[in-house]
Amino acid sequence: IPDCSYANPNWVYRSGFLGSAFQKGLKSFQSRLITSVSEQRSETYLKFGDGDYYFLRGIPLGSASPGKRAISKPLSDRALAFYRSQAIRADFYLCENLLPNRAMFHSIFRKNPDLPAEYAYGLLASRWLTKEFAGSVGLIGSASKVNLVRRLLEFQEYRDYLGLDDFEDYVEVPDLFAADEPTRSAVAVGEQLARTTSKIFLVGVGHLKSALFAELGSYRSAVYLDVGSGIDALAGIIDTDRPYM
Numbered sequence: 001i002p003d004c005s006y007a008n009p010n011w012v013y014r015s016g017f018l019g020s021a022f023q024k025g026l027k028s029f030q031s032r033l034i035t036s037v038s039e040q041r042s043e044t045y046l047k048f049g050d051g052d053y054y055f056l057r058g059i060p061l062g063s064a065s066p067g068k069r070a071i072s073k074p075l076s077d078r079a080l081a082f083y084r085s086q087a088i089r090a091d092f093y094l095c096e097n098l099l100p101n102r103a104m105f106h107s108i109f110r111k112n113p114d115l116p117a118e119y120a121y122g123l124l125a126s127r128w129l130t131k132e133f134a135g136s137v138g139l140i141g142s143a144s145k146v147n148l149v150r151r152l153l154e155f156q157e158y159r160d161y162l163g164l165d166d167f168e169d170y171v172e173v174p175d176l177f178a179a180d181e182p183t184r185s186a187v188a189v190g191e192q193l194a195r196t197t198s199k200i201f202l203v204g205v206g207h208l209k210s211a212l213f214a215e216l217g218s219y220r221s222a223v224y225l226d227v228g229s230g231i232d233a234l235a236g237i238i239d240t241d242r243p244y245m
Contacts (some may be wrong), residue, residue: 001122042217044088047226052105070207124230125244131163138169138198141231148235153239169196182211190219204231
C-alpha cells in the first residue's frame, strides 16, 4: 500500500498469493469511500480479527480476556448470543488475508469477508484517510486515546503529518469494560453522534464494536470505518511491528 510499510510481514504477503487483485481492490475501495462520503451515504465497515473470534466465542484469550480491557467478567451465553446477532448486521466486513483469520471469519459469519482489513490499516497509516477526508472526518474511540489525539493536534508538525487541521468530531467510549453493557454504551455513543457533523468516522472501540456497528446508521447517517488499532496509531502508541504501522 503506497506511503506506508510493513516491518514484519507474514509469508502470505511475500508469496505473490494475493496478486494484482489486492491493488485493484484497494483502488476500488478508495473510490467507493470517496463516493459514499460525497453522497452522504450511511455505511458500516466492520473489521474482524482473531480477537473478535475469541470474544464472540467466549474464549478468554488476549483482548477477549475478562478483566483486561473490553469486559470485566465473563459474558453469559445470552450476552454472547446478543453480540453475535448484532455482529452479523453490519453492511460490509473486512478481514486480514491471513488464512487462519479467514477461517475464523467464515466460522462466525458463514461467508467470506467483503474486503481485506489491510486496506483499513494501510489507508490510515499512509494518512490517505485523514488527507482525503479532511474537514469531514471524525473519531470514535476510547476516551484516553481520543484525548491523546486532541493533545497531539496542538502541534503543527502532527497536523501537517495527518494532512488536516483537526478532526471534526470526537465521540468517546470508556477506556475499560465498555462491552459489559453494550446497550447502555451504544446509547451513549448515539447521544454524542446526534451532535456531530462528520461524514465519515474512523472507529476503534474494541469489542464493543460487535454490538455497536449494527446501530450506528440509526444514530446518524455517515460512513463508519472500523480501523481498530489504527486509533492507537493516531494517538502515537502503536506497536510499529503491526501491519503497515
